[in-house]
Amino acid sequence: MIASTPAENRPPHIWFEVSLLMSFAFERKKMSRSKLVYTALAAIAIMAGLLYYSGRDAAPQEADPARLAELEALKTGDMKKLVLHKSPQPVSTASYETEAGGEATLADHKGKTILLNFWATWCAPCRKEMPMLAELQAEYGGEDFEVITVATGRNDPAAMKRFFEEIGVDNLPLHRDPSSAVAREMGVLGLPATVLIDESGDEIARLLGDAHWSSDSAKAIIEALLPEG
Template sequence: MKPIGYIAVAVIAAAAGFGIYQFGIAPRVAVEPPQAASQTAPAEPSAAADESGDTALPETLPDFTLANLEGQPQSIRSWQGKSMIVNFWATWCAPCRREIPLLKKIQADHGDEGFQVVGVAVDFREDVLKYAKEIGIDYPLLIGEQDGMEAVTKFGRGSLGFPFTVFTDNQQRLVLFHLGEIHPPQAEVMLAAVRKVNSGELTPIQARTVAAKQLAELPRAQE
């Protein structure tokens, strides 16, 4: 068994009312309750390919393998032919926890049309297993510590906050990237954009442009 990884966290206070969390590496015994960071999150989550102006997102869902709930290694590309909703989260992240009921509803309501939610927990395995059982997470989970953080870097954005979610079409091409908690109106916009890509009505790049405009027009969520 490999040594236990190291994770430390800090809360990012968000100007728009949603919080996102930054993560780093520190001895587990030194982990303290999250403190508010001095950084400020963007006012609106991004659906753009490269809103930050640094490295663009990959065209397709990057392949990585983490342990599933049963402890077996599983690739994120296991769900061939599905439109993926890959949600990166952690048990210590309050907006991540708030988001989970919506993700469960998306899976229940839209699984039959080919959408597949997969949670990627970058956290200690025992904490994830306990929390998933307590709240009844019923979509697949992949779990990693250091290897989970390495999976994050495959999206070309360096160190990101939590939660963040990527949406793919049914060919596993990346359509949308969303940093921060997803609210129901935003989810509807993003699901609709993926449907238009699946139908051939829009390319992924066109869908990002359309979705970004629609998301910007939504009223801000009231926390």
């Protein structure tokens, strides 16, 4: 796939080299039509390659090793299942349906640490861990941290509301990802799945399956991710 870059960012020598190659080809009167076609294709391939490499994004910045070591040391019990990424990963750009009926994306939450939980009304482990996520939100939720719960796949809004009522959760959002677009773009293959997103909007860790999110270990990890003071 050819990367597209703004015209002003394209190296000017690319066009010069291609035009020079084409001029040389057409000036050769004895060159057959097939050779002209091959030459033109070669010129296009060269141009595409140069544009691709000139427009490539820089490699993702690696996480601070000392920071990773600090977080790793805080992992005990269920939190040992939490996988910390050596390099921050991009998150989905797809939109999800908010509880209020509008649309939002994960980019809307940049500026705060996010615990993103994918769940479903049929998911038994989700029922077990959701109250613990609610406890995290009650203790740390605010301008620096938020628990965002997104029901992915076919989940009836009434059933979602009943699910929360039955487990006594009233401080988490009933967002929906009915087409599983967000979950699919983020490679979520099973539920529950929980993703930690930093204030820059990048995924920094992931845990598959349910976990004891109200444990001392989980809280220590969340506290380590929040601004000091």
